[in-house]
Amino acid sequence: MKRRALCFLLCAALISALFTLSPSAGLSEAEIAEFHCTETRDTKTSPYWFNSRTIYDSEKAAEAGVPEGYEGLVMKLVGDSAVGFTVDFSELCIPVSSVKALHMRVYYTDKQREVRVTIDAGTSWVLRHEAKKPGAWEDVVITDAASLKLLADEDGRLGVFGFGFRNYDGTRNSTVYVDEIRAELIDPDSDPPVIRYDGPDHVITTEGKRFALPVTAYDEYEKVDFPISYEWDKPATDGDGNLVRGEYTLTMRASDSFGNSAEKVLTVSVGERDTEAPVIRFTPTVIDTVAGAYNALSFEATDNCDDVTVVQSWSEGALDRQMRLTEGTHTLTLTASDLTGNSTEMTITVNAAKTLK
Ligand SMILES: [Ca+2]
Numbered sequence: 001m002k003r004r005a006l007c008f009l010l011c012a013a014l015i016s017a018l019f020t021l022s023p024s025a026g027l028s029e030a031e032i033a034e035f036h037c038t039e040t041r042d043t044k045t046s047p048y049w050f051n052s053r054t055i056y057d058s059e060k061a062a063e064a065g066v067p068e069g070y071e072g073l074v075m076k077l078v079g080d081s082a083v084g085f086t087v088d089f090s091e092l093c094i095p096v097s098s099v100k101a102l103h104m105r106v107y108y109t110d111k112q113r114e115v116r117v118t119i120d121a122g123t124s125w126v127l128r129h130e131a132k133k134p135g136a137w138e139d140v141v142i143t144d145a146a147s148l149k150l151l152a153d154e155d156g157r158l159g160v161f162g163f164g165f166r167n168y169d170g171t172r173n174s175t176v177y178v179d180e181i182r183a184e185l186i187d188p189d190s191d192p193p194v195i196r197y198d199g200p201d202h203v204i205t206t207e208g209k210r211f212a213l214p215v216t217a218y219d220e221y222e223k224v225d226f227p228i229s230y231e232w233d234k235p236a237t238d239g240d241g242n243l244v245r246g247e248y249t250l251t252m253r254a255s256d257s258f259g260n261s262a263e264k265v266l267t268v269s270v271g272e273r274d275t276e277a278p279v280i281r282f283t284p285t286v287i288d289t290v291a292g293a294y295n296a297l298s299f300e301a302t303d304n305c306d307d308v309t310v311v312q313s314w315s316e317g318a319l320d321r322q323m324r325l326t327e328g329t330h331t332l333t334l335t336a337s338d339l340t341g342n343s344t345e346m347t348i349t350v351n352a353a354k355t356l357k
Pocket residue numbers: 034070071072073074178179180
């Protein structure tokens with residue numbers, strides 16, 4: 001099951017990966033499937049590099065004297081006092097939270113005795129693995145969640161990191177073989193994100209403004225919100241991105257990293273432009289207060305269509321640097337705007353005295 005899940009991931013990501021790999025890497029589809037990586041000598045994430053890298057199929061590997069015990073393709077790396085390369089998982093979009101273990105099957109000759117994994121060009125180490133038995137194939141595994149987390153990119157997906165193979169005897173002809181690099185998944189996830197929308201299935205709105213809905217797509221398994229795509233049955237906005245009149249069907253979709261997708265369909269009626277300005281709820285035209293108090297005034301407005309926020313603008317010198325009222329007579333201007341741009345303004349006189357009268 002786990003293998004199948006990864007294969008699915010690989011297939012989903014492979015087409016884009018093939019087009020985005022750097023030309024120098026030149027890995028084939030089969031090679032990417034076994035090693036998941038693009039390697040270059042001028043790597044930024046590993047202080048180790050190789051002088052030559054050869055990937056053999058089984059037949060050629062036997063001819064080249066690769067020690068038995070590998071399956072399918074096998075990579076031979078030859079370097080100086082140490083060998084290394086960069087592994088790039090980023091195109092595969094594998095959430096680290098879904099990785100149970102990262103495996104690398106490797107053959108140490110008697111000169112390589114340690115495998116290291118670094119994310120920052122050898123400044124720190126995610127793993128330092130001492131060879132149990134040089135001259136044998138060994139599965140090097142990272143399983144603890146904290147280490148795996150270090151291998152994530154900023155989006156929480158397996159990213160780019162370096163493998164290094166330490167050589168203790170200082171010869172300039174170190175060889176290491178790599179059979180496979182593989183992310184083992186905790187469980188293949190089959191649940192789509194949940195589109196959360198509490199509004200009506202038939203949305204009634206007006207033209208000349210942006211379309212916005214309070215909607216999210218949360219995925220329980222990956223513990224993130226995924227972006228939602230909006231597909232209209234016909235163009236619903238003008239060149240400025242504002243709604244135009246008409247009756248529409250809107251399909252909202254969201255997909256998780258495993259390709260599971262959810263959708264929700266709404267109908268949207270866009271009516272005549274709203275020309276009615278918001279109404280600021282009754283407020284006194286004069287307010288008496290005390291100087292030195294923080295401005296805690298708040299005002300509400302209602303609109304025939306939209307939720308409204310009221311913006312406050314004070315006359316010069318009314319507030320000090322800590323946003324406290326200064327002594328004197330000040331002017332507070334309230335502006336309430338709806339989403340179409342209709343607005344109402346109101347001015348209030350605020351008397352801030354040393355002490356309250
Ligand atoms: Ca292999």
